[in-house]
Amino acid sequence: MTSPVRLALLGCGTVGGEVVRLLHEQSADLAARIGAPIEIAGIAVRRLNRDRGDLPVDPALFTTDALGLVKRDDVDVVVEVVGGIEPARGWLVEALRAGKSVVTANKALLAEDGAALHDAAAEGGGDLYYEASVAGAIPLLRPLRESLHGDRITQVTGIVNGTTNFILSAMDATGAGFAEALEEATELGYAEADPTADVEGFDAAAKAAILASLAFHTRVSAADVHREGITEVTAADVASAKAMGCTIKLLCIAARGADAAGRETVNVRVHPAMIPLTHPLASVGDAFNAVFVEAEAAGQLMFYGRGAGGAPTASAVLGDVVAVARNRLAGVRAASESAYADLSVRPMGEALTRYHISLDVADRPGVLAAVAGVFARHDVSIATVRQGSAAAGTSGGGRDDDAELVIVTHVAPDAALAATVGELRGLDIVRSVTSVLRVEGGF
Amino acid sequence: MTSPVRLALLGCGTVGGEVVRLLHEQSADLAARIGAPIEIAGIAVRRLNRDRGDLPVDPALFTTDALGLVKRDDVDVVVEVVGGIEPARGWLVEALRAGKSVVTANKALLAEDGAALHDAAAEGGGDLYYEASVAGAIPLLRPLRESLHGDRITQVTGIVNGTTNFILSAMDATGAGFAEALEEATELGYAEADPTADVEGFDAAAKAAILASLAFHTRVSAADVHREGITEVTAADVASAKAMGCTIKLLCIAARGADAAGRETVNVRVHPAMIPLTHPLASVGDAFNAVFVEAEAAGQLMFYGRGAGGAPTASAVLGDVVAVARNRLAGVRAASESAYADLSVRPMGEALTRYHISLDVADRPGVLAAVAGVFARHDVSIATVRQGSAAAGTSGGGRDDDAELVIVTHVAPDAALAATVGELRGLDIVRSVTSVLRVEGGF
Numbered sequence: 001m002t003s004p005v006r007l008a009l010l011g012c013g014t015v016g017g018e019v020v021r022l023l024h025e026q027s028a029d030l031a032a033r034i035g036a037p038i039e040i041a042g043i044a045v046r047r048l049n050r051d052r053g054d055l056p057v058d059p060a061l062f063t064t065d066a067l068g069l070v071k072r073d074d075v076d077v078v079v080e081v082v083g084g085i086e087p088a089r090g091w092l093v094e095a096l097r098a099g100k101s102v103v104t105a106n107k108a109l110l111a112e113d114g115a116a117l118h119d120a121a122a123e124g125g126g127d128l129y130y131e132a133s134v135a136g137a138i139p140l141l142r143p144l145r146e147s148l149h150g151d152r153i154t155q156v157t158g159i160v161n162g163t164t165n166f167i168l169s170a171m172d173a174t175g176a177g178f179a180e181a182l183e184e185a186t187e188l189g190y191a192e193a194d195p196t197a198d199v200e201g202f203d204a205a206a207k208a209a210i211l212a213s214l215a216f217h218t219r220v221s222a223a224d225v226h227r228e229g230i231t232e233v234t235a236a237d238v239a240s241a242k243a244m245g246c247t248i249k250l251l252c253i254a255a256r257g258a259d260a261a262g263r264e265t266v267n268v269r270v271h272p273a274m275i276p277l278t279h280p281l282a283s284v285g286d287a288f289n290a291v292f293v294e295a296e297a298a299g300q301l302m303f304y305g306r307g308a309g310g311a312p313t314a315s316a317v318l319g320d321v322v323a324v325a326r327n328r329l330a331g332v333r334a335a336s337e338s339a340y341a342d343l344s345v346r347p348m349g350e351a352l353t354r355y356h357i358s359l360d361v362a363d364r365p366g367v368l369a370a371v372a373g374v375f376a377r378h379d380v381s382i383a384t385v386r387q388g389s390a391a392a393g394t395s396g397g398g399r400d401d402d403a404e405l406v407i408v409t410h411v412a413p414d415a416a417l418a419a420t421v422g423e424l425r426g427l428d429i430v431r432s433v434t435s436v437l438r439v440e441g442g443f
Numbered sequence: 444m445t446s447p448v449r450l451a452l453l454g455c456g457t458v459g460g461e462v463v464r465l466l467h468e469q470s471a472d473l474a475a476r477i478g479a480p481i482e483i484a485g486i487a488v489r490r491l492n493r494d495r496g497d498l499p500v501d502p503a504l505f506t507t508d509a510l511g512l513v514k515r516d517d518v519d520v521v522v523e524v525v526g527g528i529e530p531a532r533g534w535l536v537e538a539l540r541a542g543k544s545v546v547t548a549n550k551a552l553l554a555e556d557g558a559a560l561h562d563a564a565a566e567g568g569g570d571l572y573y574e575a576s577v578a579g580a581i582p583l584l585r586p587l588r589e590s591l592h593g594d595r596i597t598q599v600t601g602i603v604n605g606t607t608n609f610i611l612s613a614m615d616a617t618g619a620g621f622a623e624a625l626e627e628a629t630e631l632g633y634a635e636a637d638p639t640a641d642v643e644g645f646d647a648a649a650k651a652a653i654l655a656s657l658a659f660h661t662r663v664s665a666a667d668v669h670r671e672g673i674t675e676v677t678a679a680d681v682a683s684a685k686a687m688g689c690t691i692k693l694l695c696i697a698a699r700g701a702d703a704a705g706r707e708t709v710n711v712r713v714h715p716a717m718i719p720l721t722h723p724l725a726s727v728g729d730a731f732n733a734v735f736v737e738a739e740a741a742g743q744l745m746f747y748g749r750g751a752g753g754a755p756t757a758s759a760v761l762g763d764v765v766a767v768a769r770n771r772l773a774g775v776r777a778a779s780e781s782a783y784a785d786l787s788v789r790p791m792g793e794a795l796t797r798y799h800i801s802l803d804v805a806d807r808p809g810v811l812a813a814v815a816g817v818f819a820r821h822d823v824s825i826a827t828v829r830q831g832s833a834a835a836g837t838s839g840g841g842r843d844d845d846a847e848l849v850i851v852t853h854v855a856p857d858a859a860l861a862a863t864v865g866e867l868r869g870l871d872i873v874r875s876v877t878s879v880l881r882v883e884g885g886f
Contacts, residue, residue, distance in 0.1 A: 022740055026595060032783040033592050033660070131590060137741035139590030147574060147582030149476050150761020152469060217476070280747065283726065297465055297758035298580035298748065304723065305744035315740035318593020332775040340475040 002036035005325040008075040009043045010066050010091060011082035015105060015132075016043070017055055018314035019079065024056040030318070034325045042069040070095045077324055079317060080104040081132075085112055096120035096128065101324035103317055105132035111206035111222035114213065118337040127327055127334045129320035134207045135160055135289040137312030138305035139319070144214040144293070145335070152296040153215040155255040157440065160207040162287035162307045163198035164230050164250040166190040168238075168272070169285045172247050177235045190287055200229035201270040204252045211291070212254035212268040217341035220254075226269035226348035233272050240358050240406070240435045246274040247282050251440055257346055266343045267351040274356055275441035282441075349415030354383070356408050357421060358435040363403035367429050371405060374427065378420045381410040402431065408439060445479035448768040451518040452486045453509050453534060454525035458548060458575075459486070460498055461757035462522065467499040473761070477768045485512040513538045520767055522760060523547040524575075528555055539563035539571065544767040546760055548575035554649035554665035557656065561780040570770055570777045572763035577650045578603055578732040580755030581748040582762070587657040587736070588778070595739040596658045598698040600883065603650040605730030605750045606641035607673050607693040609633040611681075611715070612728045615690050620678045633730055643672035644713040647695045654734070655697035655711040660784035663697075663711055669791035671714035680715075683801050683849070683878045689717040690725050694883055700789055709786045710794040717799055718884035725884075792858030797826070799851050800864060801878040806846035810872050814848060817870065821863040824853040845874065851882060 007023075009016055023030070023038055031037040040057060044066035063069055070078055070091050078095040082088050083106050092102050092109070097120045104110070110117065110133055121128040131141045135158070144153070159165050163185060170181040182199065185191035197203045205225040212220040230250050241248050254268045275282050280302050284290040289307025294300055306312040327334055361367050368387065375382055386406040409417060424430050450466075452459055466473070466481060474480040483500060487509035506512055513521055513534050521538040523545065525531050531552050535545050540563045547553070553560065553576055564571040574584045578601070587596075602608050606628060613624040625642065628634035640646045648668040655663040673693050684691050697711045718725050723745050727733040732750030737743055749755040770777055804810050811830065818825055829849040852860060867873050 018740065022593065026593070029595065029784075030593065033781060137594075137738075138744055139586030142585060142590050143582030146766055147585050147762040148758070149765040150465065150469075150473065150763070151580075151758040152472065217472075283723075295580075295758060297461065297754040297761075299752075299755050301581055301746075301748035303744075303746060306742045309742075311740040312742050315591070315594040315738060318740075319590040320593070322592040323589055326778055330775060332773060335769055338476060341472075 002329065004037045004039040005034065005076050005328060006039050006041040006074050007077045007079060007321065008041050008069045008072070010070070010078065010080040010088070012043050012045045012052060013081070014310035015081040015313045015317065017052060018310040019081065019317055020055050020057050022314055022318055030322060033322055035329055036325070038321065038325060041072065041075045044069050066091050067094065070100070071098065075100060076328055077101045077103065077321060079321060080106055081317065082106070083108060085109055089113060089116060092117055093120045096126055097124045099124040099126050101126040101128070101328060103129045103320040103324060105130065105313055105317060107133040107203070107206040107210060111209040114210070114221065115219055122336055125333060127324040129324055129334070130210070131320050132313045132316035134210050135291055135303070136305070136307040136309065137315045138289060138291070138303050138307065140291055140303050141214060143303070144211070148293070148295055148298065151298050153256070153293060154296060155253065155294045156211050156215045156291060157281065158207070158211065158252045158289070158291035159249055159281055159284050160252050160289055160291065160307060161198055161204040161250060162289060163191045163195065164204070165284065165289070166287045167199070168230060168233070168248055168250060171233070171235065171238050172242070175235055175238065178231060178233055199231055201227045201250065204250060204270045208252035208254060208268050208270050211252065212266060213339070215254055216256065216266045216343055217338045218266060218343045219339045220266070220268055220345060224268055224345040226271070228271035230272050234435070237435045237437055240356065241274045241437065244274065244356065246276050248272050248274055248437065249281060251275070253440065255351070257352065259344070259346065259350070264343050265346040267346045267348070269348055269351060271438060273438040273440040279441035349413060351414045352411040353414045353417060354409050354411050354439040355417045355421070356406070356435070356437045356439050357424070357433065359405040359407070359424065360431040360434050361403050361405050362429045362431065363401045367403070368405070370427065370429055371407070371424065374423050375409070375420055378416045378423070380412045380416050380420050383408045383410045445772065447480045447482040448477065448519050448771060449482050449484040449517050450520045450522060450764065451484050451512045451515070453513070453521065453523040453531070455486050455488050455495060456524070457753035458524040458756045458760065460495065461753040462524065462760055463498050463500050465757055465761055473765065476765055478772055479768070481764065481768060484515065484518045487512050509534050510537065513543070514541065518543060519771055520544045520546065520764060522764060523549055524760065525549070526551060528552055532556060532559060535560055536563045539569055540567045542567040542569050544569040544571070544771060546572045546763040546767060548573065548756055548760060550576040550646070550649040550653060554652040557653070557664065558662055565779055568776060570767040572767055572777070573653070574763050575756045575759035577653050578734055578746070579748070579750040579752065580758045581732060581734070581746050581750065583734055583746050584657060586746070587654070591736070591738055591741065594741050596699070596736060597739060598696065598737045599654050599658050599734060600724065601650070601654065601695045601732070601734035602692055602724055602727050603695050603732055603734065603750060604641055604647040604693060605732060606634045606638065607647070608727065608732070609730045610642070611673060611676070611691055611693060614676070614678065614681050615685070618678055618681070621674060621676055642674055644670045644693065647693060647713045651695035651697060651711050651713050654695065655709060656782070658697055659699065659709045659786055660781045661709060661786045662782045663709070663788060667711055667788040669712035669714070673715050676715050677878070680878045680880055683799065684717045684880065687717065687799065689719050691715050691717055691880065692724060696883065698794070700795065702787070702789065702793070707786050708789040710789045710791070712791055712794060714881060716881040716883040722884040792856060794857045795854040796857045796860060797852050797854050797882040798860045798864070799849070799878070799880045799882050800867070800876065802848040802850070802867065803874040803877050804846050804848050805872045805874065806844045810846070811848070813870065813872055814867065817866050818852070818863055821859045821866070823855045823859050823863050825850055826853045827851045
């Protein structure tokens with residue numbers, strides 16, 4: 001039999017442990033699929049004597065010297081499941097420069113400085129694979145990277161953070177506010193003790209950068225992504241969405257557009273938005289992930305599955321390990337980074353969005369005309385207006401002369417919409433702006 | 444710039460025309476993604492002087508001599524969108540043996556004799572890609588072929604025929620019978636003049652064979668697939684499904700199992716089945732396709748999109764063209780056929796299924812005991828029984844001493860379930876068996 005492909009594993013937590021378990025359980029299948037057995041050359045961990053249950057691996061393989069392990073001549077493939085920018089970046093750049101192939105699940109690093117990794121891979125001639133970095137086990141990056149290369153992707157819209165999707169699903173199901181739903185998510189283990197990365201949208205923004213880079217053949221980093229979390233989504237927002245036949249999701253959106261001169265651009269953003277219940281993403285509940293892709297010829301596609309967890313993430317890691325191991329045996333390299341399009345990233349203010357706005361207004365003649373005038377001044381076109389008595393649950397409820405105005409706009413530059421809302425807030429006849437939400441999914 | 448990759452196109456109907464159009468419109472992008480321009484060397488058609496609209500291609504490229512075109516030395520890649528077994532098989536075997544790479548959408552040929560194509564590719568050293576053969580534009584084969592190679596797939600369940608899904612969706616929505624729904628589908632262009640390949644399940648069976656081969660690393664051909672179409676699905680069946688909170692879909696199922704000796708086997712089948720409305724496949728309506736994949740580590744995944752049509756199919760073809768063109772430039776070959784597992788294909792009678800059975804019975808004491816006795820004799824365990832007065836719309840309705848029994852079984856070998864139904868039909872107290880449907884999706 002061919003000599004083994006030797007693998008260095010950096011990190012042995014939930015995902016790393018599952019990688020070890022699967023390598024052991026499926027060793028015969030993996031060897032048949034690759035054409036050579038896989039052998040673990042070493043496992044870098046922070047603490048040697050942590051209890052790792054009954055992991056089917058020789059304890060002598062553990063080391064605290066990750067850099068030393070990465071540099072060893074008998075290592076072909078480096079698998080990194082530690083996360084974070086440093087020291088992971090240093091290890092992986094070292095490995096790639098030395099010609100080793102790298103499989104990583106590190107979305108933060110890829111979004112922060114993917115360029116350093118891609119450049120090091122080009123220098124060393126090894127492969128860089130990272131299917132596990134976005135949407136866990138869902139095979140998504142390879143389709144974007146390869147299957148859709150004969151097509152022109154126009155937009156990618158994803159639910160890529162399980163924690164926030166769990167929280168928003170709970171708010172939708174029970175009418176709870178954000179704080180209460182977060183508490184439930186924490187108790188059930190869906191949210192971490194410090195949920196900032198999830199609820200403020202940092203995790204989704206990193207994934208958005210990775211998806212946008214692949215979909216548009218352009219380097220997009222986390223700093224290019226407009227980011228809003230879900231901490232300010234209220235029970236009133238959720239109720240407003242329901243009244244419109246919608247639900248609220250934290251979406252990551254990467255969309256093709258054009259600047260004033262007609263040059264192609266891309267806008268990448270993460271924010272909560274209303275989508276109609278009839279949209280395929282609306283029924284993606286709990287901690288599931290899904291990514292909706294629109295391409296010129298292919299039309300609408302959706303990829304759905306578990307976005308996190310040890311086993312699903314390990315499945316994605318091992319799929320990549322099989323691919324890079326095969327490439328090494330064949331003496332070839334996969335397609336390298338494709339960033340030829342080099343589109344400019346358009347700021348959020350220029351992105352075309354739609355708003356849903358609920359206002360608590362004085363119930364007297366001329367109010368609608370005054371409100372409509374504000375939209376007109378900002379060149380924002382109104383799609384629908386619904387007028388009723390003030391909804392229960394809004395702050396100004398109870399006064400007889402109150403009325404509620406619910407306005408949905410047509411698409412307009414986000415800056416114009418934001419300025420419209422700003423001016424509405426200052427209007428005398430507007431008692432309060434009870435809900436402002438972007439609207440996606442073409443309803 | 445690198446010298447062009449030269450492409451022979453076999454067939455220029457709906458899909459072929461779209462391939463030509465996309466090659467033209469996206470030539471700059473494709474060249475950048477591949478690293479070399481793509482050039483059409485020739486287009487084989489049956490009739491030279493058919494009106495092809497304003498296809499952006501030199502008319503001198505058309506030829507009726509497909510075999511001659513395939514043999515030309517200046518052809519690198521052959522794209523086949525003709526369909527059918529012969530003459531396509533002869534052309535593609537010739538091309539592959541000569542070392543050319545092949546991209547084909549020909550599901551019938553792959554399911555009938557994929558072995559001939561894979562063997563020819565191995566002999567010649569070129570690539571054989573066929574993403575467009577199953578579920579049109581949905582990137583599905585590459586994930587199965589590559590992304591999930593580190594995992595163990597346990598079952599693939601798909602809605603892979605748009606025509607039958609349109610018909611069943613219509614029956615579900617309107618209560619129409621099969622004939623009426625088929626007529627509507629034909630009028631709207633969703634069904635062909637001769638709908639046999641679709642409604643009898645031949646098309647789905649070919650796709651099932653291709654999916655099973657990839658998922659289980661085993662050669663599976665159309666002849667190995669148990670096939671039942673939808674022509675016998677009645678309005679009463681649809682009503683029964685609704686009463687159970689289910690809908691009826693034509694499913695293609697490839698499932699891992701074990702024989703009596705504990706050896707791993709695979710069962711591949713196409714038949715209509717009830718699935719619960721809560722299952723992700725239940726909401727796949729109209730002519731859409733979706734494939735649900737269960738893997739040991741990855742858990743549940745679903746791929747959704749347009750399964751047919753010129754542009755979606757062309758998108759899948761071109762994604763493959765980019766991949767094989769890149770491989771040729773790099774002087775490498777993609778992973779070849781993986782059939783190492785070589786599992787034996789288990790006959791339908793041994794497959795483990797569940798049945799939903801509606802009976803019109805005489806309403807007198809002892810009936811349930813007699814019926815239950817039949818199930819027990821065949822070692823079939825009953826999950827639920829619902830007893831009521833005979834449902835409206837069943838054939839024997841109207842008699843006062845009628846009752847309806849609705850039985851859902853636990854899983855049992857399909858042969859035992861079929862034998863149970865056979866014996867029930869012969870029972871004096873059973874006036875008629877009004878509906879028999881398999882149940883899938885674990886409800």
